[in-house]
Amino acid sequence: MTHGTMVYLDTPQSGLKYTGSVADVYDAKRMDDPKWKIEQEIIERLLSDLPPGAWVVDAPVGTGRFFHLYQQKDLIVRGIDISEDMLKKAAAKIGGRSRVMRLQSPDGQVIQTPQFELIQGDLTQPLAPPDKCVDAAVCVRVTRWLSPQVCQNLLKELQRICRDRIILTARVANHPHARPVQMFEAVMSDDWQLEHSIAGYQPEYRVLQFRCKSSPLLNSRTIDAEAVKAPSDDAWTMKPYEAA
Numbered sequence: 001m002t003h004g005t006m007v008y009l010d011t012p013q014s015g016l017k018y019t020g021s022v023a024d025v026y027d028a029k030r031m032d033d034p035k036w037k038i039e040q041e042i043i044e045r046l047l048s049d050l051p052p053g054a055w056v057v058d059a060p061v062g063t064g065r066f067f068h069l070y071q072q073k074d075l076i077v078r079g080i081d082i083s084e085d086m087l088k089k090a091a092a093k094i095g096g097r098s099r100v101m102r103l104q105s106p107d108g109q110v111i112q113t114p115q116f117e118l119i120q121g122d123l124t125q126p127l128a129p130p131d132k133c134v135d136a137a138v139c140v141r142v143t144r145w146l147s148p149q150v151c152q153n154l155l156k157e158l159q160r161i162c163r164d165r166i167i168l169t170a171r172v173a174n175h176p177h178a179r180p181v182q183m184f185e186a187v188m189s190d191d192w193q194l195e196h197s198i199a200g201y202q203p204e205y206r207v208l209q210f211r212c213k214s215s216p217l218l219n220s221r222t223i224d225a226e227a228v229k230a231p232s233d234d235a236w237t238m239k240p241y242e243a244a
C-alpha cells in the first residue's frame with residue numbers, strides 16, 4: 001500500500017525486520033535510551049491501576065518489555081507478534097513456561113488459565129480474539145510500520161476485543177511516518193474516547209490512552225489470591241508460542 005510518498009508493508013513482511021540479530025540485541029540496544037525509559041514509565045503508570053487478574057493483550061508483544069510489570073501485578077497476558085524470534089525472546093523472559101492463574105468470577109465460576117500465552121499473529125489482519133475478551137490492550141511502537149488505514153483497522157479491532165482501555169504509541173506530527181491523533185479519533189466508536197495523550201521524549205511522540213466509557217472492568221473478575229501466591233509445580237504449563 002502507498003500513502004503519499006511512503007510505501008507500507010501491509011503484509012507479514014512488516015515483521016521481517018525483527019528477526020535474528022535484531023531480535024537478539026533488541027532490549028540491550030534500547031534499555032538505556034531515554035526515549036525508551038520515558039515511554040516505559042508512562043505506560044507502566046497507565047497500567048498500574050489494573051486489578052490482579054485483569055486481562056491484557058500486548059500486540060505487538062515484541063520481546064515482552066512489560067512482562068515484569070504483568071508478573072508483579074498478576075495480570076493475565078496474551079502477547080501477539082509476527083516475529084517468531086521476538087516471541088522466543090519474550091518466552092525466555094517467562095522461562096518458557098507460564099504460571100497457571102485461578103480466577104473466580106462474581107458468580108462463582110472458576111477459570112484456570114496460563115498467565116502468559118504468546119501467539120504468532122499478523123496485526124494487519126482481523127484479530128482472532130473474540131469480542132470484549134480482554135480488559136486492556138497495549139500497542140506500542142508499531143504504528144510507524146503500519147499504513148494509516150491499517151492503523152485505523154487495528155484500533156477498531158482493539159476496541160472490539162477490549163473492555164476497558166487501549167494504550168497506543170505514535171509519532172503524531174512532523175515526520176513522514178506521523179499518525180495524527182485525529183486519524184485515531186476518527187475510528188473511535190461512540191463508546192470510546194481519548195482519555196490521555198502524554199508526551200514521550202518529544203512532544204510529537206505520544207502515548208495515547210483510549211478508554212471505554214462503559215467499562216465493566218472493576219469487579220468483573222476477582223483473583224484467588226492463594227492460588228496466585230502458591231501455584232504447585234503441577235500448575236505450570238508451557239506454551240511459548242504457536243510455532244509451525
Ligand SMILES: C[S@@+](CC[C@H](N)C(=O)[O-])C[C@H]1O[C@@H](n2cnc3c(N)ncnc32)[C@H](O)[C@@H]1O
Pocket residue numbers: 011012014015016018059060061062063064065080081082083086121122123124139140141142145
Ligand atoms: C519496535 S517493535 C515493538 C515491540 C514492543 N511493543 C516494544 O515496545 O518493545 C515492533 C514489533 O512489531 C512486530 N510487528 C511488525 N509488524 C507486525 C505485524 N504485521 N503483525 C504483528 N507484529 C508485527 C515486530 O515483529 C516487532 O516485534
